[in-house]
Amino acid sequence: MWGLFFLTTAIVAISLFGPGFLVLRGFGMSRCLAFSLAPLLGVAAYVLVGLAYEKLGVWSCWASQAGLLFIVAAIIFAILRFALKRKPAVSFSLSDHGTVLGGRLSFDSVCLLGYVAFACVFAGGLFVWYLGSPYSYAQQFDNISHLGTIQSFVNSGVWSPFASSLYSSASDAAINPLPGGGFYPTAWYSVAALAVTSMGVTTAFAENVANFVFVALVLPAGSFAFMRVLFDDRRAVIPFGAFCTLLFAGFPWMIILFGPLYPNLSAFCLVPAAAATFLLMFQFGCSRKQCVGLAVVFVFALMSLALAQPNAVFTLAVLLAPFCIWQVSRIPLSMKCKGKFCVAMRILFGAIALAVIYAIWMACYNAPFLASVVQHTWLPYADRLEAFEDALVVGFMAEGSQIVLAGLIIVGAAWTLWHRRYLWLSFSYAFACLIFVVNGYSDGPLKHIFGGFWYTDPWRCGAMASLIGIFLAAMGLYACWRGVIMLVEKARKGAVSFPTSTAIAACLALFAVLGSTFPGIPAPGSQTGAIAFRSVLSGLHTGASVASVYDDAEQAFVQEVKHVVSPDALIINVPDDGSAFAFAADDLRTYFRHTRDYDVPNETMESRIIRDNLCDAATRDDVREAVSTIGGQYVLQLDQGEPYVESPRLFTYGEGEQWRGIDSIRDDTPGFEVVLAEDDMRLYKITVVEVSA
Structure with missing residues (x-):
């Protein structure tokens, strides 16, 4: 079980780090720096390839995406090495920290290994000991969307940030109760989908793998890069960062527990490497070609942050804004001014930099496309x-x-x-x-x-x-x-x-x-x-x-349902009784997959009629027509009975008024035939509607 977990982790890590590492090594970076910054290229690349594949009609999976990226990266590596005439790795104006251990490992290598090793042991202990099983998952509101999006990626082969949905496949999109959409950052979902499509693991297993890769590998490697660049001339400070990276409860751990906010987790894990790339451009003696190359890497870093969770770009701004002000305030020093005049000029330049940063901040705050976020x-x-x-x-x-x-x-x-x-x-x-x-x-x-x-x-x-x-x-x-x-x-x-x-x-x-x-x-x-x-x-x-909302008995019942119905059969359900996880975690083709307010303008007429009146299907033509339109064949109830009496529902259920048409169905309701029954769980076949094969 855990052996499969760490094997899948290794495959996903190689897929995420490998292409970027090849490109940066071709560019001339040292192995340690190239490894640390590699995810900045890999994350953006996987999302962009997914976007391109969606436009071209190509099926996205681990083989098609990772295979392409490794081929492209190998070609770029060869071209760059040929152009650079096979020159050895350049330091990018970083000092040479010599070698240790008989000349086999450099100081940087030992430090990077220390960062990653400590993080793997520390995070591995928490994951293994407290999760209990790599198949465990948080039954919380946000995780329905996380698991469901991964499942939709796998089912549809569409990994585009502009087509992210719990109804991604063509057949599912046609019956989406809440049509609409737009851009949504999907980098974390792409990494998790790599795990599913490479090893055939479940979505819950895959999200644990993705989280471990970001927490135990991406974050410590990026932290090393940041410390390495920041303390280039004071190397003794660098090793101490290895022991501090995972100690804060606020990050990464609380952001894993609350929500859970997995996409934000992945984005924040990329911030230190992005900051290191920015600092490198200001290293004294960095050549123009190197600065241009680093600028390109930094652009990819910004893309990776935005495609993982856009607020990470502003987190990077909070981290680097004082550095930028300090750098601008040093400009008068190059003018060879002295004394109080130089101090006044430095204050003036710093104030101008602060004013520019404030103006950019307020411009973003007032930008229409960010209004729903900032308000x-x-x-x-x-x-x-x-x-x-x-x-x-x-x-x-x-x-x-x-x-x-x-x-x-x-x-x-x-x-x-x-x-x-x-x-x-x-x-x-x-x-x-x-x-x-x-x-x-x-x-x-x-x-x-x-x-x-x-x-x-x-x-x-x-x-x-x-x-x-x-x-x-x-x-x-x-x-x-x-x-x-x-x-x-x-x-x-x-x-x-x-x-x-x-x-x-x-x-x-x-x-x-x-x-x-x-x-x-x-x-x-x-x-x-x-x-x-x-x-x-x-x-x-x-x-x-x-498991509180979707307990072991309900999960076992869903597995029975999957053996009884065909894989493409559409099952009408009440998502708040736990059945939202039946699709997200167990790939049961349910109709209602979101646990949000459905009484909204963009809800389809079929969805409204089914929620309110499905129990009257035997006597109402409009209900039968709505069921026929979506192709509904079965009804699933995991908590039959009075709301909040026998079993818990998700907090979005309220008093169940939105679901009275489904909740009211019983064994003797005309038009419905019991297929499976156990305790308060039922699977009914809708007998009054003919669905074409």
């Missing part, structure tokens, strides 16, 4: 002081605190005051925290101006702050290590040996990991504990392994 409202979850305290203790919606990480961030921020070339990162984190706090307590215009790009969602804003906090915490951990080294050297009146300094670093890293993740003592009146990570552990276990 979306989450109600405040706390007052101003409570939201500030949540940010201060690095809780970020995780119902607890991470005092150790909070301390490391404070130390890291103080360290940037001493080493001011990194001070911009402290401003990035402060800005992200400000967005989180305003979203947490405000209910006015500021809420939308600051956090509208994240749907004013405090979980997403908290995830953004946590993401940026990773690098400040790594600085803080390094600063603590340097402080201990200095104390030891002062006490011993001599230099500390390499083994001793390594042992001290390992002890500090262990303290940071345990201090940030150990469940801790439960807080007064709370079951989640003083340490925010306890809610992560609890949520991973209960969220994915406890």
Whole structure:
């Protein structure tokens, strides 16, 4: 079971990293940097190929997409290597960190392996221990869409962001109760669909694979790249980032548990690599050709972020805006001005950069195509002081605190005051925290101006702050290590040996990991504990392994249904009784797949008639005509009875008024014949309507 999981993970990872790695190696990047930045090319490439295939009528699957991309990447690699006359990898103005371990592995290789290895062990332990099974999935509102979209990708062979739907195939699109659509970011779905079409696993299995690839491989590799570029001249800081990348409850873990927000997870995991690409363009001595090449990679990075979840582009902006202001403020230094005049000019240039960034921010805020996003409202979850305290203790919606990480961030921020070339990162984190706090307590215009790009969602804003906090915490951990080294050297009146300094670093890293993740003592009146990570552990276990709406008995009943009906038979259902997951997770061809309000202008007349009056099919011509039009053959009920009495429904069910035409059907209702019956579960055949084969 788990062997298949990690085999599928390896195949998906190779498919995601491989094409981009070949292209970047051809461009002349070192192996470590090419590996770290490769997903920026791979994510965009898979979505763009899916879009092209949809226009050309080509079926998308792992073989057709990955096969094409590897061939194209190999050709580009060969052409670039020939054009560069087989020159060795260039450094892109990064310093050479030498070699270790007998000259076989470079410092970069060891660090990258450390980042990925720690992440794989840490994330692997959480996934294996708390999921229980790779087939487990969260029975939450958003996951119906996630699982259903993956299933539609697989069934239809259409992987386009402009044709994303739970009714993607031609036959399903014809009976969609809520027709319409437009652009929707589908990068995460494409990666999950690679898992299904390569190994034939279920959609639930595939989404766990996709999440593991992004959390255990893409995020740590990107974090390494960011740290490697940022601390090019201070390499001792780089290894400490490996231990901080996955410690924050706010990201990536709470964003996995809440919603769940898997597409946003994948997008945020790409942000560090995108930021590293941007920083590389400003490395002193980077040639014009290299800058042009990096600019192309950065364009692909922006495309990948937008195609995964557009708010990641604004997250990248929050991270890099202070860096851009700092860079612009340094322009007067090249003018050879001096004294107070130079200081005044730097302030002026910085103010101009800030004004330009503000103008761009407000232009995006007022853009019509973003109106529905920025005007979306989450109600405040706390007052101003409570939201500030949540940010201060690095809780970020995780119902607890991470005092150790909070301390490391404070130390890291103080360290940037001493080493001011990194001070911009402290401003990035402060800005992200400000967005989180305003979203947490405000209910006015500021809420939308600051956090509208994240749907004013405090979980997403908290995830953004946590993401940026990773690098400040790594600085803080390094600063603590340097402080201990200095104390030891002062006490011993001599230099500390390499083994001793390594042992001290390992002890500090262990303290940071345990201090940030150990469940801790439960807080007064709370079951989640003083340490925010306890809610992560609890949520991973209960969220994915406890089936409440679509329980084991109902899943077994659906499997019986699949043996009785033909694969293309259309089954009318009430999605809120759990049957929405019957399509999304078990590929049963149900009619109603969304769990949203159906009484909307774009709902089809057939859908309205069936929801309200299906039970009267024996006596009403319009009902029979509606059923015939969509080709309905069966009715599925997983919770027959009074609403919320015998079995739970999803929260969108309300009092069931929208579904009275289906809920009212019983064994003796004219026009319906019992095919399967068990407890409160029924499968009826509609006998008063003839459906052509």
